[in-house]
Amino acid sequence: MKRKLLIVFFLFLYQIGISQTGRFVYGKVVNNEAPIKGVEVISLNTKKNTITDRNGHFSIIVNPKDILIFVSKHYETKRVSLDSNHFENYDFTITLTQKKEQLEEVVITSIATPRFDSQKIVDGSHFYNLQSSPKNRLIYDGTIENGIDFVRIYKDVQKKLAKE
Known part of the structure; x- marks a missing residue:
C-alpha cells in the first residue's frame, strides 16, 4: 500500500514539475534612456502583472510565445510578443513614447467691465x-x-x- 501511494505521489509531483513551463523574464522600461517607474506590465497568457520599480526594472513569469502589454498613464501602450531571444537574454529593454496631449480650442475675448451696484x-x-x-x-x-x-x-x- 505504501509503495502504491509513493508511486502516485511521485507521478503527481512529476506532473506539477512538467506543467510549470513559465520562466522569469527581467527587463527595463525606458523613455529616452531615462527609466520609467510605475508602468504596469501584464502577461496575457499567464494573467500575471507587475509594476516597474523606480529604476524602471521589472520581472514577471511568462510562457513561451506570450504577449506582454506595457500600460502607463503618461505613455503610449505597447505590446511585445516574446520569442526565444527574450528567454535567452533574460534582460531586455522596452522603450515607451510619451502620449501627445492636445488641448481643446481656446477662445480669447475682450474683458467686460463689471457694473458697479x-x-x-x-x-x-x-x-x-x-x-x-x-x-x-x-x-x-x-x-x-x-x-x-x-x-x-x-x-x-x-x-x-x-x-x-
Missing part, C-alpha cells in the same frame, strides 16, 4: 455683519435666525416711494 455692496455688508457676530444660542433674544428684517424692508420701500 452700490446697493449690493450695502446689502452684502449689512447681511454679513449680522452673521459674523457670535450668538449665544442658549439665550433667546427675540430674533428669528435667518428671518426677514421687516423694518429694513419698510424703510427701503418708504425711500423708493419718496423718490417717485
Whole structure:
C-alpha cells in the first residue's frame, strides 16, 4: 500500500514539475534612456502583472510565445510578443513614447467691465455683519435666525416711494 501511494505521489509531483513551463523574464522600461517607474506590465497568457520599480526594472513569469502589454498613464501602450531571444537574454529593454496631449480650442475675448451696484455692496455688508457676530444660542433674544428684517424692508420701500 505504501509503495502504491509513493508511486502516485511521485507521478503527481512529476506532473506539477512538467506543467510549470513559465520562466522569469527581467527587463527595463525606458523613455529616452531615462527609466520609467510605475508602468504596469501584464502577461496575457499567464494573467500575471507587475509594476516597474523606480529604476524602471521589472520581472514577471511568462510562457513561451506570450504577449506582454506595457500600460502607463503618461505613455503610449505597447505590446511585445516574446520569442526565444527574450528567454535567452533574460534582460531586455522596452522603450515607451510619451502620449501627445492636445488641448481643446481656446477662445480669447475682450474683458467686460463689471457694473458697479452700490446697493449690493450695502446689502452684502449689512447681511454679513449680522452673521459674523457670535450668538449665544442658549439665550433667546427675540430674533428669528435667518428671518426677514421687516423694518429694513419698510424703510427701503418708504425711500423708493419718496423718490417717485
